[in-house]
């Protein structure tokens with residue numbers, strides 16, 4: 001598929017929508033992988049982009065409480081508010097969810113790599129003046145980490161291992177600390193990411209390619225293993241390592257899913273009574289994430305590798321697609 005910068009008419013807004021002037025929008029891994037058609041979720045023509053922040057340019061007739069100039073971000077997912085999952089608060093599992101910047105056969109919903117985007121007012125969140133737009137564009141990624149930690153049973157002072165120190169792993173380390181984990185051990189097979197994990201606040205950051213992670217974790221947890229492991233890779237080997245590092249009765253929270261299927265050490269999971277918890281996107285954590293960013297409890301500045309204009313964005317998609325080393329988040333500023 002081909003990326004193109006083109007002129008589109010300003011989107012029309014419905015009575016319950018707002019028009020947002022986009023100031024920052026992050027390039028997501030799902031946009032980069034979607035480009036080659038392999039995911040079937042970026043069928044052209046489509047404006048991609050779902051990790052955005054900006055100011056309100058216009059409000060629909062029935063919108064109350066918002067006005068022109070308000071600084072906002074918005075949920076990447078539009079849930080229906082009405083199905084049985086939405087009514088349980090599991091808006092990430094909504095039967096009729098649409099993701100901005102996705103077109104997949106069932107629907108096409110233009111996203112935010114553009115000057116103006118129309119979104120329903122009910123998915124808006126107000127940004128404090130102190131939070132810059134490029135940091136706000138990281139909220140979706142932060143919310144994935146915060147959601148995973150919130151699904152992981154823990155008590156204050158517990159020990160956690162975070163496997164995989166890419167973008168989500170780096171944020172999960174910080175989210176785990178902010179949620180009260182006393183010891184956070186981070187592991188990756190890339191030295192640069194291990195070093196970043198240390199800077200992100202991990203108590204230990206280890207290269208799991210060159211050490212025996214299970215031994216190292218046991219040495220730091222009184223021989224028991226970690227109370228929780230958050231797995232942000234999603235390959236057979238990394239999930240097996242996660243199971244090996246968790247204590248009896250502990251939880252492995254699965255966030256990464258690089259491989260659609262893996263080989264699971266079933267007997268170990270059953271006999272050591274390990275809880276496996278899947279975690280997808282987020283469900284209402286945006287306000288908490290705005291707080292965590294505004295207070296500095298979670299920092300994202302060091303995870304932004306570059307800022308680019310719309311005109312130069314295509315080149316960054318290519319660099320991200322080629323997996324250029326040490327490239328984390330690229331923010332498009334229309």
Ligand SMILES: [Zn+2]
Pocket residue numbers: 028029030050051140
């Ligand atoms: Zn995303």
Ligand SMILES: [Zn+2]
Pocket residue numbers: 079080081082083084085086093094095096097
């Ligand atoms: Zn729903």
